Amino acid sequence: MNSPAPDHARISVIGAGPGGLTCARILQQRGMAVTVYDRDTGPDARNQGGTLDLHADNGQIALREAGLLDTFFELARPEGQEMRQMDPTGTVTFHNVPAADELFKPEIDRGQLRDLLLNSLRPGTVHWGRALDTISGPADGSRRLHFADGTTVETDLVIGADGAFSRVRPAVSPAVPAYTGVSFLEAWFSDVENRHPDIAELVGQGSAAAADGDRGLFAQRNSGDHIRVYLIQRVPVDWIAASGLAADDTDGIRALLLEEYAHWSPRMRQMISDNDGPYVDRPIFALPVPHTWEHNPTVTLLGDAAHLMPPLGVGVNLAMLDASELALALANVATVDDAIHTYEKTMLPRSTETAKALEGGADHLLSADVPDFGDDGDTRS
Incomplete structure (x- = not known):
């Protein structure tokens, strides 16, 4: 033909x-x-x-x-386009503010x-x-x-x-696709200027990242006064179930995360624990x-x-x-x-x-030099 x-x-x-x-x-x-x-x-x-x-x-x-x-x-x-990089204490180590144009x-x-x-x-x-x-x-x-x-x-x-x-x-x-060994856990924050003002101040108008070599987070300002935070870990693809938890066990997952991020400052841990609603598991494949x-x-x-x-x-x-x-x-x-x-x-x-x-x-997302990766981590079109 x-x-x-x-x-x-x-x-x-x-x-x-x-x-x-x-x-x-x-x-x-x-x-x-x-x-x-x-x-x-x-x-x-x-x-x-x-x-x-x-x-x-x-x-x-x-x-x-x-x-x-x-x-x-x-x-x-x-x-x-504003980008902040912080250490686990919340100290800003890099800050890029875009020009007006x-x-x-x-x-x-x-x-x-x-x-x-x-x-x-x-x-x-x-x-x-x-x-x-x-x-x-x-x-x-x-x-x-x-x-x-x-x-x-x-x-x-x-x-x-x-x-x-x-x-x-x-x-x-x-x-x-194969699992990269790195997984994102998405957390949502709504009405942030009123309900989560400290997180809003931490993140600014763009994105904020932090990592300690083994775990990290990436926070993004969305429109409508929303912020999404992606908690980044090197874990098995079934890590939630392997921990004896269900995907909708928000309290159980939160307790586990607070143990994993125990050495991070209380201010940074707000972005791990104060989310509105459940977490969303997003393992990274390539x-x-x-x-x-x-x-x-x-x-x-x-x-x-x-x-x-x-x-x-x-x-x-x-x-x-x-x-x-x-x-x-x-x-x-x-x-x-x-x-x-x-x-x-x-x-x-x-x-x-x-x-x-x-x-x-994906491993670089856990380093102290977390890049500005921009996309939302959702690998489903």
């Missing part, structure tokens, strides 16, 4: 995260039809996670191609970014409640998507934008480095589905840049097959270079 022209192809994006939605938006802007399938039952089915920074040299490039950069700047928080990597809540992209699409573009199970059909012919609800769809191109545990990835690669695959004329990947890395400020940015480059390739070449070749020729070397630079980076 000859590869179809992109403007006559049935294009299916799996995953309505920032990468998948960016790809769909740019395709529609270039006059091409696209359908997005997502396993969530609707756009408000779950919390989208914390804040993230969009960089001028990747994420913002994608938004410019999508015609959404000006709207992004209306929503973004440039003051969120600094726009290299302003922050935006992940939910706000998702809504911006969703609202830019034509009605009906996203089909909710469609969890992909498998893909069948020949690599060089039309593919059939099999969903968990028993329905199927015929398509000419499958774009896997479905995150860490992608259901599209097995069509091109046997690779699976794909093998390098992760590449043999070219497939009907399936490709972007974002975490293609190159899952430790959360060091590149995940969403690379996903959106991938999405932009893939959509532009589809808009500018003769066939779907040619577009995938063009896209992967750039994406795979770039992601390999970045993944090599960040390999083992």
Whole structure:
């Protein structure tokens, strides 16, 4: 079967995260039809996670191609670029305050970014409640998507934008994510200026990090007077159950954490113990480095589905840049097959270079020199 022209192809994006939605938006802007399938039952089915920074040299490039950069700047928080580094006593050892006109990597809540992209699409573009199970059909012919609800769809191109545990990835690669040995435990704080003023002062308008070599934390100011704190530990992936606790045993987990962080100052321990509601366990996984695959004329990947890395400020940015480059390739070449070749020729070397630079980076989150990793640690698109 000859590869179809992109403007006559049935294009299916799996995953309505920032990468998948960016790809769909740019395709529609270039006059091409696209359908997005997502396993969530609707756009408000779950919390989208914390804040993230969009960089001028990747994420913002994608938004410019999508015609959404000006709207992004209306929503973004440039003051969120402030970064504090502290020691376990709460003493500030490094403090970066952005200039008034600094726009290299302003922050935006992940939910706000998702809504911006969703609202830019034509009605009906996203089909909710469609969890992909498998893909069948020949690599060089039309593919059939099999969903968990028993329905199927015929398509000419499958774009896997479905995150860490992608259901599209097995069509091109046997690779699976491996646990890095480092886990995040997320804690939420609401109405912080009134209810948690000391924590609000510690964190400032952006992010604050601290570590002692064995454990750490990273706190982020979100919009709406919220702060999220990620407690970072080198632990077994099942550490909560191995401690005889359940994931919803907030009091038990809190007591265990206070033992682990016993030598930290009382002021810092507020960010461990005074959270509003339960903790959220987020073990950190990564794909093998390098992760590449043999070219497939009907399936490709972007974002975490293609190159899952430790959360060091590149995940969403690379996903959106991938999405932009893939959509532009589809808009500018003769066939779907040619577009995938063009896209992967750039994406795979770039992601390999970045993944090599960040390999083992999860361990650096526990060092006294915790980097500004920006993304929210949510590895599910």
